[in-house]
Amino acid sequence: MSASLSVVIPAYNEAARLGNTLRAVVDYLRQNFPDGELIVVDDGSSDQTEELARQVLQDSGDLRSSVISYKSNLGKGRAVRLGLLAARGEVTLFSDADLSTPITEAPKLIEPILSGECDVAFGSRALNRELIGVHQSWRREQGGRIFNVAVRLATGLPFWDTQCGFKAFRMSVCRPLVEAATVDRFGFDVELLYLAFRAGLKLKEVPVRWDHNEGSKVSFLRDSRRMLNEVIALRRDRA
Numbered sequence: 001m002s003a004s005l006s007v008v009i010p011a012y013n014e015a016a017r018l019g020n021t022l023r024a025v026v027d028y029l030r031q032n033f034p035d036g037e038l039i040v041v042d043d044g045s046s047d048q049t050e051e052l053a054r055q056v057l058q059d060s061g062d063l064r065s066s067v068i069s070y071k072s073n074l075g076k077g078r079a080v081r082l083g084l085l086a087a088r089g090e091v092t093l094f095s096d097a098d099l100s101t102p103i104t105e106a107p108k109l110i111e112p113i114l115s116g117e118c119d120v121a122f123g124s125r126a127l128n129r130e131l132i133g134v135h136q137s138w139r140r141e142q143g144g145r146i147f148n149v150a151v152r153l154a155t156g157l158p159f160w161d162t163q164c165g166f167k168a169f170r171m172s173v174c175r176p177l178v179e180a181a182t183v184d185r186f187g188f189d190v191e192l193l194y195l196a197f198r199a200g201l202k203l204k205e206v207p208v209r210w211d212h213n214e215g216s217k218v219s220f221l222r223d224s225r226r227m228l229n230e231v232i233a234l235r236r237d238r239a
Helices: 017-031 049-058 074-085 107-114 139-156 171-180 188-198 220-238
Strands: 005-009 039-042 064-070 090-097 118-125 165-169 203-207
Touching: 005 017, 005 074, 005 220, 017 039, 017 049, 039 049, 039 074, 039 203, 049 064, 064 074, 064 090, 074 090, 074 139, 074 171, 074 188, 090 107, 107 165, 107 203, 139 220, 171 188, 188 203, 188 220
Parallel strands: 005 039, 005 090, 039 064, 118 203
Antiparallel strands: 090 165, 118 165
C-alpha cells in the first residue's frame, strides 16, 4: 500500500488505556505507513488524557503526530470531525480509543478505498459475528440490533452496523461532507454515512475483528434514545 494515511483517535477521559492504544498505533504506522500521521483529539477530558497523549507521542520518532485539545466536552462527533478536518492523509481512518477493533484490521478499510472500490469503508460487527472475540452484554447486543434496524427504516441506509468505531474516508471527496455535518454526539456515525450515501459516494461495510472493552462512555438507555432522536431528526432535516 503506497498512500498517505492519517489515523484520528477521539478521546474523553481515556488516560487509563490510551497509552497502550497510542503505542500500538504508532508501531503500526511506523512499520506500514512511515509517512503517516496520528492525531489525538482530547474532547475536554478532566483526567490526564492530554498529558499522556503528548508524552507518548513525544516518543513516536519522526512519525507525524499532533494532539488537539480543548476545555469543554463537545461530543465524540465534534471530536472526530475536528480530527478528520485536520488530517492531511489521502485516506483518514478514525478509531475508538479502546481499539476494540485492532489497528491491524486497517487494511480491510484502506485497500478498498485505494483500489477505487469505495470512498468510505467502515467496520461492521454484524456481517460476521464469528469475528467478535469478547461480546457485549446480551441487552446491549440486542439494543444495538434494534437501533440498526431503526436506522435502516429511518434513513434508507442498506447497512447492518453503523456504530462500529472504525471508519475510513477518501478525504478528497469526503471533506465537504465532514464540513457539513452537525451531529456532535453519538449519532454522528449515522450522519456521516447518510450524507455520503445521499451524495452518491461509494460505501462499503466490511466485517472486522472486534472485542468489547469495559469502560464505554455510552449509557445504554439515555444515549440510545438520544441517538434515535438524532436519526429521526436527520431524515427530517436532510430530506
